[in-house]
Amino acid sequence: MKLFGRLAWAVVAILAAFCLGGIALRRGEPINSIWLVVAAACTYAIGFRFYAKFIAARVMALNDKRATPAERLRDGLDFEPTNKWIVFGHHFAAIAGPGPLVGPVLAAQFGYLPGTLWIIIGAVLGGAVQDFVILFASVRRDGKSLGQMAREEIGKIGGFIALLTVLLIMIILLAVVALVVVNALKGSPWGTFTIAATMPIALFMGIYLRYWRPGRVLECSTIGFALVIASIFGGRSVAASATWGPVFSLGALGLAIAVVVYGFAASVLPVWLFLAPRDYLSTFVKLGVVVALAVGILFVRPELQLPAFTRFVDGTGPIFAGKVFPFCFITIACGAVSGFHALISSGTTPKMIAKESHIFPVGYGSMLMESFVAIMAMIAACVLQPGVYFAVNSPAGVVGATPAAAVATISGWGFPVSVSDMSHLASSVGEQTLFYRTGGAPSLALGMAAIFARGGGGEAVLGFWYHFAIMFEALFILTIIAAGTRVGRFMLHDLVAQASTRARKPAGMTGVVVATIVIVAAWGYFLIQGVRDPLGGINSLWPLFGISNQLLASVALCVATTILLKMHGPKYLWITCVPLAWLVTVTFTASWQKIFSSDPYLGFLAQADKLAAGPQNATTAALIFNAQLDAVVCGVLALLVAIILLDSLRIWYGLLRGTRDARVTESPFVVSQLQAEEI
Amino acid sequence: MRRFGKLLTALLRELADENAYQRHLARHGRKHSAAEWRHFCEHRLRAKYAQAKCC
Numbered sequence: 221m222k223l224f225g226r227l228a229w230a231v232v233a234i235l236a237a238f239c240l241g242g243i244a245l246r247r248g249e250p251i252n253s254i255w256l257v258v259a260a261a262c263t264y265a266i267g268f269r270f271y272a273k274f275i276a277a278r279v280m281a282l283n284d285k286r287a288t289p290a291e292r293l294r295d296g297l298d299f300e301p302t303n304k305w306i307v308f309g310h311h312f313a314a315i316a317g318p319g320p321l322v323g324p325v326l327a328a329q330f331g332y333l334p335g336t337l338w339i340i341i342g343a344v345l346g347g348a349v350q351d352f353v354i355l356f357a358s359v360r361r362d363g364k365s366l367g368q369m370a371r372e373e374i375g376k377i378g379g380f381i382a383l384l385t386v387l388l389i390m391i392i393l394l395a396v397v398a399l400v401v402v403n404a405l406k407g408s409p410w411g412t413f414t415i416a417a418t419m420p421i422a423l424f425m426g427i428y429l430r431y432w433r434p435g436r437v438l439e440c441s442t443i444g445f446a447l448v449i450a451s452i453f454g455g456r457s458v459a460a461s462a463t464w465g466p467v468f469s470l471g472a473l474g475l476a477i478a479v480v481v482y483g484f485a486a487s488v489l490p491v492w493l494f495l496a497p498r499d500y501l502s503t504f505v506k507l508g509v510v511v512a513l514a515v516g517i518l519f520v521r522p523e524l525q526l527p528a529f530t531r532f533v534d535g536t537g538p539i540f541a542g543k544v545f546p547f548c549f550i551t552i553a554c555g556a557v558s559g560f561h562a563l564i565s566s567g568t569t570p571k572m573i574a575k576e577s578h579i580f581p582v583g584y585g586s587m588l589m590e591s592f593v594a595i596m597a598m599i600a601a602c603v604l605q606p607g608v609y610f611a612v613n614s615p616a617g618v619v620g621a622t623p624a625a626a627v628a629t630i631s632g633w634g635f636p637v638s639v640s641d642m643s644h645l646a647s648s649v650g651e652q653t654l655f656y657r658t659g660g661a662p663s664l665a666l667g668m669a670a671i672f673a674r675g676g677g678g679e680a681v682l683g684f685w686y687h688f689a690i691m692f693e694a695l696f697i698l699t700i701i702a703a704g705t706r707v708g709r710f711m712l713h714d715l716v717a718q719a720s721t722r723a724r725k726p727a728g729m730t731g732v733v734v735a736t737i738v739i740v741a742a743w744g745y746f747l748i749q750g751v752r753d754p755l756g757g758i759n760s761l762w763p764l765f766g767i768s769n770q771l772l773a774s775v776a777l778c779v780a781t782t783i784l785l786k787m788h789g790p791k792y793l794w795i796t797c798v799p800l801a802w803l804v805t806v807t808f809t810a811s812w813q814k815i816f817s818s819d820p821y822l823g824f825l826a827q828a829d830k831l832a833a834g835p836q837n838a839t840t841a842a843l844i845f846n847a848q849l850d851a852v853v854c855g856v857l858a859l860l861v862a863i864i865l866l867d868s869l870r871i872w873y874g875l876l877r878g879t880r881d882a883r884v885t886e887s888p889f890v891v892s893q894l895q896a897e898e899i
Numbered sequence: 900m901r902r903f904g905k906l907l908t909a910l911l912r913e914l915a916d917e918n919a920y921q922r923h924l925a926r927h928g929r930k931h932s933a934a935e936w937r938h939f940c941e942h943r944l945r946a947k948y949a950q951a952k953c954c
Contacts, residue, residue, distance in 0.1 A: 296922040296923055297942065297946070305910070309913075310914060313914060316953070319954040390951065429936075435917065504914070558953070563950070563953070568950065700954070706948055710949055
């Protein structure tokens, strides 16, 4: 590296250290969001330039002369050598879901500092490394999936557990994201109308693409986007209408049932008619909003109103129970380390990689981009006044069932807020109330709306931007629900097929309907449980989701560690072992506390005991059963990962002692014939 | 700037499966038609929605 280059990187490193120090050490005064942006961007740059490059060169020895599966198995559909920046965008669009947006908003209850540091450091040393190594491993193995690699590298137990863990995660994921949508839309005719309008718009797009203008996806999506924007404007009039307002003003239970019915219908309808056009639309809107939010934050540079730490680091937080360790690190999964990414890194992406050197920016770089989305979500949450943030995100069961009681409780915590402040804010965004809107989506929408409105238009456009943000979140969450239910159906069919030769035939319509009902019933049960939970549902479901996602990351890192061990012996073991050790510590501690803590607000079993000891009514038995079920699910997830971890340790021990075959199972080396102009 | 615009358009077309459709036509030596698009969609979408979407 030349002297100028060294000096430039030294400046970046000093800037990263200065900004990280600044956000960590400043107390008692609001901090500008630009500190977070610069700290994150500079740390990512250092991680990308030095750590990822070291892994690419020394550990993986990426070799552009080696033909990738995209070239060797080219079929023009799945396997296709693609420009690296297009693969980058494609991979980022695939990994960026609601997780990096909602997780940081919820974790902001500890203050901005713990979550921000975890997002930055976790991504650079853990999440991006996991995505990078799994993508590399999959590319070297003909684009095999995580489950297939687990079976080959660790054994049959590993493969089976990976499949089962994914199915369990899927069910928890669908329930929790559905709950986020329900909590965002309850009692909101404007929001409900806008989201309801996206259904006929998607059907229209499906028919347009199939019969009127086949193949014109971008054109059709532009029309769909214009119609969605029109529905946001129309939503205001609907909400104000004495006739239509009440029709679209649904309670939490009514919305939950509507989402369950939607999930069933959307996953059994022909894909071209509903799911695909909706997915195209939501992908474009998602990417557009992420870019717009980044521009908005850089342009407005808002100050963070939440402190670096709140009193709730002690585990008494109203949004979810548990101390900053371990719960901050499981609440923010997707923005720092997400096991789900390993499924994408071993899914579509490895089949598009044209040259091995592209694995580096795609695998590592996309995760850094996702981490930056999480930083933006953290900023959007923290620009709210703390009192408003807690009034929106706290359930009635914690802060009190009336607005007066809620503001008294929250103000008593040292975060002043009044009923009139909340009423004014609700009326500014066209809502009847913003109290008890748990789940993170409404507070994120408020923060985003505040940033966009400050960019131009002021309070007059706050309502539009709030509902635009709600539409954006609900649109892609509902797409995930439809697609996830469909995938869950396939997984269920695969599991049944392993047990019965009859089921190996393609599922007929009856099989499709039955499997869909099973999957919808599974996540729908947890959704209804969340809606009925007096503590708001997020308190129990989001940690369960975080634990399951991080446990899947542990599975992925076990596979990655085995591969590195076979490639180099113990030399580079620390690269995946350090994040693995951290995740295992965090998730097992969190699982233990969620099951066995004596605090009924935190521990599932203690919560069941408390309910059993109290007055009994019609719903008590169901609540007790739900708490016990959550404990069992949490225990099963931890047990599954303990098994795969022990199995991996057994294999690592054999590899280190030389008693086990250390041959890597990579595809044979074939010289690449791909010309630069082809990509 | 023009290069960035071309790259952005290519990314959007890739996300929209329009590039994959063009590759499909080129590979099989066929011309665009409503029936061909529907044929392509059946294969493309079946594979696409058999995989989990990320959280």
